[in-house]
Amino acid sequence: MRATTIRDVARRADVSVASVSRALNGHANVHPETRARVAAAAAALGYVPHAGARSLSLARTHSIGVVLPDLYGEFFSEIVRGMDRETTARGYHLLLSNMHADAELAALAMRSMRGRVDGLIVMAPQLDAAGLAAALPRDLPAVLINAAAGTGCPLLRIDNATGIDAVVAHLAATGRRAPVHLAGQEANIDGRERREAFAAAMARHLPGAPVRVVEGDFSEEAGARAVAALRAAGDPFDAIVAANDMMALGALLALRDAGTDVPGEVAVTGFDDVPLARYLSLTTVRIDLVELGGRAVVRLIERLSGSGEVDSGEAELVGAALIVRGTSAVATETRT
Amino acid sequence: MRATTIRDVARRADVSVASVSRALNGHANVHPETRARVAAAAAALGYVPHAGARSLSLARTHSIGVVLPDLYGEFFSEIVRGMDRETTARGYHLLLSNMHADAELAALAMRSMRGRVDGLIVMAPQLDAAGLAAALPRDLPAVLINAAAGTGCPLLRIDNATGIDAVVAHLAATGRRAPVHLAGQEANIDGRERREAFAAAMARHLPGAPVRVVEGDFSEEAGARAVAALRAAGDPFDAIVAANDMMALGALLALRDAGTDVPGEVAVTGFDDVPLARYLSLTTVRIDLVELGGRAVVRLIERLSGSGEVDSGEAELVGAALIVRGTSAVATETRT
DNA sequence: CTGTTAGCGCATTCAG
DNA sequence: CTGAATGCGCTAACAG
Numbered sequence: 142m143r144a145t146t147i148r149d150v151a152r153r154a155d156v157s158v159a160s161v162s163r164a165l166n167g168h169a170n171v172h173p174e175t176r177a178r179v180a181a182a183a184a185a186l187g188y189v190p191h192a193g194a195r196s197l198s199l200a201r202t203h204s205i206g207v208v209l210p211d212l213y214g215e216f217f218s219e220i221v222r223g224m225d226r227e228t229t230a231r232g233y234h235l236l237l238s239n240m241h242a243d244a245e246l247a248a249l250a251m252r253s254m255r256g257r258v259d260g261l262i263v264m265a266p267q268l269d270a271a272g273l274a275a276a277l278p279r280d281l282p283a284v285l286i287n288a289a290a291g292t293g294c295p296l297l298r299i300d301n302a303t304g305i306d307a308v309v310a311h312l313a314a315t316g317r318r319a320p321v322h323l324a325g326q327e328a329n330i331d332g333r334e335r336r337e338a339f340a341a342a343m344a345r346h347l348p349g350a351p352v353r354v355v356e357g358d359f360s361e362e363a364g365a366r367a368v369a370a371l372r373a374a375g376d377p378f379d380a381i382v383a384a385n386d387m388m389a390l391g392a393l394l395a396l397r398d399a400g401t402d403v404p405g406e407v408a409v410t411g412f413d414d415v416p417l418a419r420y421l422s423l424t425t426v427r428i429d430l431v432e433l434g435g436r437a438v439v440r441l442i443e444r445l446s447g448s449g450e451v452d453s454g455e456a457e458l459v460g461a462a463l464i465v466r467g468t469s470a471v472a473t474e475t476r477t
Numbered sequence: 478m479r480a481t482t483i484r485d486v487a488r489r490a491d492v493s494v495a496s497v498s499r500a501l502n503g504h505a506n507v508h509p510e511t512r513a514r515v516a517a518a519a520a521a522l523g524y525v526p527h528a529g530a531r532s533l534s535l536a537r538t539h540s541i542g543v544v545l546p547d548l549y550g551e552f553f554s555e556i557v558r559g560m561d562r563e564t565t566a567r568g569y570h571l572l573l574s575n576m577h578a579d580a581e582l583a584a585l586a587m588r589s590m591r592g593r594v595d596g597l598i599v600m601a602p603q604l605d606a607a608g609l610a611a612a613l614p615r616d617l618p619a620v621l622i623n624a625a626a627g628t629g630c631p632l633l634r635i636d637n638a639t640g641i642d643a644v645v646a647h648l649a650a651t652g653r654r655a656p657v658h659l660a661g662q663e664a665n666i667d668g669r670e671r672r673e674a675f676a677a678a679m680a681r682h683l684p685g686a687p688v689r690v691v692e693g694d695f696s697e698e699a700g701a702r703a704v705a706a707l708r709a710a711g712d713p714f715d716a717i718v719a720a721n722d723m724m725a726l727g728a729l730l731a732l733r734d735a736g737t738d739v740p741g742e743v744a745v746t747g748f749d750d751v752p753l754a755r756y757l758s759l760t761t762v763r764i765d766l767v768e769l770g771g772r773a774v775v776r777l778i779e780r781l782s783g784s785g786e787v788d789s790g791e792a793e794l795v796g797a798a799l800i801v802r803g804t805s806a807v808a809t810e811t812r813t
Numbered sequence: 814c815t816g817t818t819a820g821c822g823c824a825t826t827c828a829g
Numbered sequence: 830c831t832g833a834a835t836g837c838g839c840t841a842a843c844a845g
Contacts, residue, residue, distance in 0.1 A: 144591075144615075144616040146821095146822060146823085147822065147823060147824095148822085148823095156831080156832085157831065157832045157833075158822090158823075158824090158832090158833095159824080159825075159831070159832060159833080159834095160830090160831060160832075161823095162823065162824055162825080163824090163825095163830095163831090166824080170830055170831090171830070171831090172830060172831085175830080175831080187615065189588045189591045189614060190591070190592070190822085190823075191591060191592030191821090191822050191823070192589065192590070192591060192592035192593040193529060193532050193533050193538060193592035193593055193821085193822080193823095194533055194592060194821070194822030194823045194824090194837090195592070195822075195823055195824080196529050196593075196823095196837090197529050197530055197533055197821090197822080197823075197824095197836095197837045197838070197839095198822075198823045198824045198825080198836080198837055199823085199824070199837085200837070202529060204572065204593070213558055215551065215554070215752075217554075218551070218553075218554035218557075221554075221557075221573075222549055225573065225575060229574070229575065234572055234573070234574060234589075234590075234593070235572070235573045235574075236540065236570055236571070236572050236573075237557075237561065237570070237571045237572075237573060238565070238570060238571075239561060239565065252525045253528065253570075254528070254570075255480075255525045255526070255527060255528060256526070256527030256528035256529035256530060256531070256838080256839095257528040257529060257532075257540070257570070278525060279480075279523060280480040390756070416551075416753075417752070417753060417756060420726070420753060420756065420757060421756060482837095482838060482839085483838065483839060483840095484838085492815080492816085493815065493816045493817075494816090494838090494839080494840090495815070495816060495817080495818095495840080495841085496814090496815060496816075497839095498839065498840055498841090499814095499815090499840090502840085506814055506815085507814070507815090508814060508815085511814080511815080526838085526839075527837090527838050527839070529837085529838080529839095530821090530837070530838030530839045530840090531838075531839055531840080532821090532839090533821045533822070533823095533837090533838080533839075533840095534820085534821055534838075534839045534840045534841080535821085535839085535840065535841095536821070592822080592823095814845105815844100815845080816843105816844090816845080817842105817843085817844080817845095818841100818842085818843080818844100819840105819841090819842085819843100820839105820840095820841090820842100821838105821839090821840090822837105823836105823837090824835105824836095824837095825834100825835085825836090826833105826834085826835075826836100827832105827833090827834085827835100828831100828832090828833085828834100829830105829831080829832085829833100
């Protein structure tokens with residue numbers, strides 16, 4: 142059976158489709174009786190407006206597209222949660238899509254959203270400004286998260302420098318002298334920034350100490366591998382400053398497996414403060430991921446409904462705060 | 478500047494819009510040269526088809542709507558992850574929406590998806606068959622997850638009975654004699670089923686022992702509260718069989734805080750096997766959440782593209798397997 | 814092979 | 830206050 146359309150309602154209420162449209166959308170200029178007849182007919186028929194047709198006519202879909210590197214892990218799900226909150230509060234919908242590392246596919250994914258959403262929230266830490274600019278559809282307003290600057294789009298960034306600086310300061314203050322940075326991919330903007338921030342922080346808080354870095358890729362396995370590599374190398378170290386929580390976790394478990402006392406011999410710190418971190422008592426840098434996602438939505442919707450006021454396009458930094466937990470607690474006296 | 482439409486492309490390639498449509502959609506009956514001219518024009522103009530208009534014309538959106546109780550927590554994000562995988566593999570998009578407990582709002586959320594998606598995946602553990610039937614739009618094919626039977630929609634259910642039975646059998650086999658069930662809400666179908674399964678399993682594996690149940694609501698806090706209540710009551714117990722992992726976690730942490738030895742004095746088990754469970758070494762029942770989400774998508778898309786072959790509408794049970802970890806390990810000898 | 818035409822379902826001009 | 834007509838952008842019949 143064909144779905145009931147506005148015409149069915151019009152016929153049953155014995156008015157024109159225009160009146161049905163006006164009545165149902167709460168326009169002022171509708172006779173009360175007409176409005177009632179329409180409402181009754183719609184109810185009787187179980188009429189539900191066709192959002193697609195509505196969108197085409199209004200040139201407004203009330204949905205926003207979200208393009209993320211991938212949907213796995215607590216990091217992303219926290220962000221999506223924040224987006225969802227703001228989005229439903231404003232009557233918008235969320236259309237998900239994950240962006241493949243390949244710029245070509247990324248562009249395809251974004252283009253496939255044209256006519257389906259009013260705007261885009263894109264998280265593309267692995268694309269540079271040029272790649273991003275090429276992939277972004279020209280006629281879709283976008284808000285970027287953790288992406289390269291210089292695309293002209295509003296941008297939300299994590300304050301990596303402040304976060305890493307706080308970590309290193311904390312370690313230095315609690316007596317650590319030989320920290321090693323467990324880095325994320327160089328191709329990832331956050332990986333790159335945190336690595337640079339580490340070097341800067343070392344110079345500030347432990348001048349003279351060597352800046353040691355082990356390569357990683359943000360995965361738990363990378364954390365374990367890094368520990369193995371460090372033990373093989375033999376150079377002593379008393380702290381691992383991981384570029385994110387999952388690597389910190391991998392390192393932490395590997396250290397404990399090997400019988401190393403954490404935090405006694407080695408301190409371990411992460412970044413992001415995913416929910417998991419609290420359970421494992423991991424010292425880390427807290428980013429309010431829910432807030433980050435929410436802000437992106439708010440900023441995009443403001444831009445969408447903005448009556449011409451242009452968004453400054455400026456990068457907005459979201460805070461990063463040190464959370465000290467068990468993996469970096471001051472070593473208690475070891476000697477009896 | 479107006480976005481470029483199919484007409485702009487037609488004008489530039491000096492052909493009709495019909496030819497552009499045919500060429501771009503890879504229809505056979507297009508002259509090679511025409512096809513090339515169209516492709517060139519489209520590329521030059523940076524033309525991207527308007528998905529909304531396309532949907533209206535084709536009566537097919539290539540998106541599927543997902544309605545979940547809420548998007549928080551690992552439980553849901555794992556499911557969404559599975560959906561995303563199958564969905565992108567098939568060229569579909571995912572439109573998220575969270576369902577409020579209120580049946581009225583739930584109905585609204587689902588209706589707002591009409592004309593926006595081709596079908597729905599609904600997870601509504603708290604609605605009964607009647608409520609669900611009332612909320613589901615009549616013209617949108619739907620697949621249900623963890624919902625009441627009898628709506629006529631294909632249904633995916635977790636095998637709660639098998640899972641709980643395995644837990645109780647394991648506890649009985651390892652010497653536990655006084656387990657307590659930490660239940661989910663009675664209004665939640667999984668909460669109800671697991672509670673009933675617990676009683677049945679007790680009768681089978683520990684005949685004669687009392688069936689003890691403490692009320693909870695699937696939250697971590699409920700786990701802590703339950704432990705407090707049990708200690709206050711004073712009745713001895715040697716195992717907590719929680720209806721989900723988060724409650725098990727809450728109970729576990731509360732027990733340890735109180736100095737109770739887990740698993741020495743009390744064993745703790747969960748249900749779901751969220752990623753967190755592995756890190757905390759929680760014995761639990763593993764459900765392949767990713768697979769669950771994926772199956773739902775596959776089943777829905779099959780139904781959407783099914784040439785009339787009616788889905789049996791039968792409930793499909795997804796497996797649940799016991800995972801023994803540290804919180805229920807056989808107590809090692811306590812005496813020296 | 815190609816162009817013309819008629820919708821998809823709805824909101825909105827513009828006349829009455 | 831209401832109805833008839835037009836168009837959103839695209840695809841699919843139907844003729845050429």
